[in-house]
Amino acid sequence: MSELDLKYVLDTFFALFSMVLIIFMVPGFAMLEAGLVRTKNVSSVLTVNTMIYAVASLMFLLIGYTVAFGSWENTSMSIWAAFLFQMAFVGKTVNIMSGGVSERVRIIPLMFFTVVMGGFIYPFIVNISWGADFLADTMFDINMYDLAGSTVIHSTGGWALLAAIMIMGPRKGRYKDGKIKVIPASNIPLVVLGALLLWIGWFGFNGGSVGSISSVENADTVAKTIMNTNTAGLAGALMAGILMYIRYRLLDITMILNGALGGLVAVTAGPDLYDMYTPILIGAIGGALVVFAVPMFDRLRLDDPVGALSVHLVNGIWGTLAVGLFVEKISFLEQLKGVAEVGVIVFVVSFIVLFIINKIVRFRADDEAQIEGLDVQEVGVEAYPEFKRAI
Numbered sequence: 001m002s003e004l005d006l007k008y009v010l011d012t013f014f015a016l017f018s019m020v021l022i023i024f025m026v027p028g029f030a031m032l033e034a035g036l037v038r039t040k041n042v043s044s045v046l047t048v049n050t051m052i053y054a055v056a057s058l059m060f061l062l063i064g065y066t067v068a069f070g071s072w073e074n075t076s077m078s079i080w081a082a083f084l085f086q087m088a089f090v091g092k093t094v095n096i097m098s099g100g101v102s103e104r105v106r107i108i109p110l111m112f113f114t115v116v117m118g119g120f121i122y123p124f125i126v127n128i129s130w131g132a133d134f135l136a137d138t139m140f141d142i143n144m145y146d147l148a149g150s151t152v153i154h155s156t157g158g159w160a161l162l163a164a165i166m167i168m169g170p171r172k173g174r175y176k177d178g179k180i181k182v183i184p185a186s187n188i189p190l191v192v193l194g195a196l197l198l199w200i201g202w203f204g205f206n207g208g209s210v211g212s213i214s215s216v217e218n219a220d221t222v223a224k225t226i227m228n229t230n231t232a233g234l235a236g237a238l239m240a241g242i243l244m245y246i247r248y249r250l251l252d253i254t255m256i257l258n259g260a261l262g263g264l265v266a267v268t269a270g271p272d273l274y275d276m277y278t279p280i281l282i283g284a285i286g287g288a289l290v291v292f293a294v295p296m297f298d299r300l301r302l303d304d305p306v307g308a309l310s311v312h313l314v315n316g317i318w319g320t321l322a323v324g325l326f327v328e329k330i331s332f333l334e335q336l337k338g339v340a341e342v343g344v345i346v347f348v349v350s351f352i353v354l355f356i357i358n359k360i361v362r363f364r365a366d367d368e369a370q371i372e373g374l375d376v377q378e379v380g381v382e383a384y385p386e387f388k389r390a391i
Contacts, residue, residue: 007214008077014222015081018208022088025201026053029095032194033102034383035187036254036306040373041103042186042383048098048107055111056091056118064090067123070132076212085208086126089153093122096157100308101164101363104171104370107378109361116353117160125156125342144338145330147225148209150269150319151339156346158313162302163351168363170303172370180298183305185254195257202229202264206271221272228271229264232283236263239287247291255294258307259287265312266319273327282322286315317343 001009030049034042065072065083074082094114098105128135128142129152135141146152174181185191207226212218240259244252263283271279293310302309320339324332357363369377376382 007212010214011077011212012081014213015077015085015208018204019081019085019088021201021204022085022208023201024197025092025205026050026095028194028197028199028201029092029099030194031190031197032257033099033306035190035192035194036099036185037102038183038373039186039384039387040375040382042375043381044107044374044378045098045102046383047379048102048105048110049095051107051111052094052098052114053091055114056094057087059115059118060087060090060123063119064123067120068126068131070127089149089205090118090122092153093117093157093160096154096308096312097161097164099306100161100304101168102305103374104168104365105164105363106361106365106374109357109363112357112361113160113164113350113354117350121160121346121349121353122153122156125152125346129338129342140341142338142341143331143334144320145273145323145327145335146269146320146338147272148206148268150265150316151342153316154265154268154312155316155320155339155342158309158316159343159346160350160354161304161308162313163347163354164363165302165304165309167351167354167358170301171305172367174303175301188253191254191257195261198261199230199233199264202233202268205229206268210272224276225271227276228274228279229267231276232263232267232271232279232286233260234263235280235283236260236266236287236290239263239284240291243288243291255291258290258294258311261311262286262290262315265315266322268316269319270323270327270330273323273330278326282319282326285322286318289314289318 026049030046033045033049037045065086072079072083094117098110127133129146144151174183203226206229207222210218210222210225213222237256237260241251241256244250244255263286266282266286267279290307290310293314294307297304297309317339320335321332323330324335365374365377
């Protein structure tokens with residue numbers, strides 16, 4: 001076997017292995033959301049996450065990959081491995097959105113939006129950032145550095161979620177008489193399992209985005225990228241825990257885990273560029289942003305059961321801008337421009353698409369369905385049939 005063939009095989013295996021790690025994020029999102037919603041909505045959440053993986057992935061196969069990259073040609077690894085790695089990302093944008101509208105979103109209209117996101121919106125954002133670059137040499141050309149998608153994936157999902165929440169409104173009874181009703185998580189062990197599965201998946205998410213492991217230099221870059229990813233998650237968890245203890249004298253595990261996820265989102269834009277200490281600061285700020293952003297969105301009456309806006313949108317923005325702040329060769333203004341362009345495109349297009357779908361097939365479950373639970377109304381299978389349903 002020639003050296004070129006060996007590199008081809010190693011990079012193909014690396015892409016496939018990274019893809020498997022990223023797919024672990026599918027049950028990660030599912031378990032996290034299932035634990036954070038009430039028992040009467042668990043089957044609905046699990047169905048949504050499963051269907052998102054199927055629908056978004058198939059749309060990316062049929063349409064999205066070509067929209068994003070122009071062709072399937074690849075000389076450094078198997079074209080099938082290259083596709084599968086990129087396919088693993090696509091559903092995450094809708095997973096982010098679906099968690100934030102859970103407990104009141106109907107499945108069928110959400111799948112209609114998943115078709116559009118998986119086939120067109122997300123691939124277009126990939127095109128102008130990582131892919132074929134439809135807007136190259138125009139004033140709208142995006143030159144930001146975003147290794148694994150703080151903006152391209154996480155902010156994209158966050159902007160779509162913001163549009164969806166504005167159209168759908170909050171859950172029934174969430175905000176009443178000027179007060180915020182706290183709706184506790186139903187299953188903390190599932191929340192922990194889901195968050196840790198996401199954390200593990202992030203190693204493939206960021207490490208795999210280096211693109212190659214078949215040389216000493218690339219192998220070192222992959223290892224550093226994974227180390228920095230993990231470091232930011234650790235720092236985010238610790239900062240969230242410290243701030244919650246200072247404020248409430250309590251260690252809220254859900255906020256600690258969301259702090260970790262915030263740190264992971266924040267470092268995703270540039271883990272290959274940082275030294276071993278910078279991710280501590282980036283992750284810590286990410287964890288702090290989650291702690292402060294969650295109550296801020298509640299004050300704005302933007303009902304987000306899983307904290308996805310705080311974790312993915314806020315930290316997607318922060319993480320992308322952080323590259324411009326901490327890496328000398330990266331322009332902060334280009335990072336800011338990329339964040340702004342993606343935000344405007346995704347929010348406006350998502351709002352229009354969601355608005356149209358909502359006029360045809362209503363997104364929001366009616367009050368009766370929300371009271372009874374979407375497990376009964378949407379899927380006909382209750383996750384905990386022997387439990388008394390919470391109102």
